[in-house]
Amino acid sequence: IAGITQAPTSQILAAGxxxxxxxxxxxxxxxxxxxxQDLGLGLRLIHYSNTAGTTGKGEVPDGYSVSRANxxxxxxxxxxxxxxxxxxxxxxxxxxxxxxxxxxxxxPGTRLTVL
Amino acid sequence: xxxxxxxTEMTATEGAIVQINCTYQTSGFNGLFWYQQHxxxxxxxxxxxxxxxxxxxxxxxxxxxxxxxxxxxxLKELQMKDSASYLCAVVDSNYQLIWGAGTKLIIKP
Numbered sequence: 001i002a003g004i005t006q007a008p009t010s011q012i013l014a015a016g017x018x019x020x021x022x023x024x025x026x027x028x029x030x031x032x033x034x035x036x037q038d039l040g041l042g043l044r045l046i047h048y049s050n051t052a053g054t055t056g057k058g059e060v061p062d063g064y065s066v067s068r069a070n071x072x073x074x075x076x077x078x079x080x081x082x083x084x085x086x087x088x089x090x091x092x093x094x095x096x097x098x099x100x101x102x103x104x105x106x107x108p109g110t111r112l113t114v115l
Numbered sequence: 116x117x118x119x120x121x122x123t124e125m126t127a128t129e130g131a132i133v134q135i136n137c138t139y140q141t142s143g144f145n146g147l148f149w150y151q152q153h154x155x156x157x158x159x160x161x162x163x164x165x166x167x168x169x170x171x172x173x174x175x176x177x178x179x180x181x182x183x184x185x186x187x188x189x190l191k192e193l194q195m196k197d198s199a200s201y202l203c204a205v206v207d208s209n210y211q212l213i214w215g216a217g218t219k220l221i222i223k224p
Contacts, residue, residue, distance in 0.1 A: 043158075101145060103148075105160070
C-alpha cells in the first residue's frame with residue numbers, strides 16, 4: 001500500500017506557465033487537502049475536498065484550482081505561476097467526512113520553484 | 116486573530132528529556148494535534164488531545180490545558196532519530212485546522 005503519492009517530486013517552472021501537481025491516495029479516504037509550507041510559517045490550506053465531486057477554498061486559494069473527479073485523485077493546478085508560489089506543496093487525506101478532528105495523512109510533497 | 120506559538124528551535128542531548136510548548140489563541144477549541152516532520156519529509160501524526168490532561172504513548176506524551184490555551188509535547192529518552200520539527204495544530208470553533216510554524220528539535224550526542 002503506497003498511501004499518498006505526489007508527482008513531481010520537484011519542479012522548476014518559468015513564471016506564467018501552467019502547472020498541475022498530482023496527488024493520488026489508495027486508502028479510500030473521503031477527504032483530501034492541499035497545503036503549502038513556507039519557511040517560518042505554518043502549513044496553510046489551499047483547497048480541500050470532503051468527498052468526490054465537491055471542493056472548497058482554504059486559507060490561501062488565489063492562483064490555484066482543484067478538481068475531485070474520483071475518490072483517489074486530487075490534482076492542484078496553477079493556472080499562471082508566479083514567484084510567490086515557490087513553496088513545498090503537501091497533499092493530505094483523512095478518513096471520515098473531512099472533519100478537522102480527523103487525523104490527516106500526508107504525501108511526500110512537491111518542491112516547486114517559480115522563476 | 117488566531118495564533119499558535121511554538122519556539123522556533125530547541126537543542127537537547129541524546130538520552131535526555133525535552134518539553135516542546137505550544138500556546139494558542141483561537142476562536143474556540145475542538146482539539147489539538149502534534150505532528151512530527153523530519154527534514155524533507157511529510158508530517159506524520161503523533162497525538163490528538165481534546166480533553167485536559169496528559170496522554171502517554173511510549174516515549175512521547177502530550178499534555179493539554181484548555182483553560183490556559185497551552186499544550187506541550189514531552190519526549191523522553193531522546194534518540195538521534197527524534198531530530199525533526201514538531202508541529203502543533205489547533206482545531207478552532209469552525210473546525211478549521213490552524214497550524215503553528217513548528218519547533219525544530221536538534222539532538223546532540
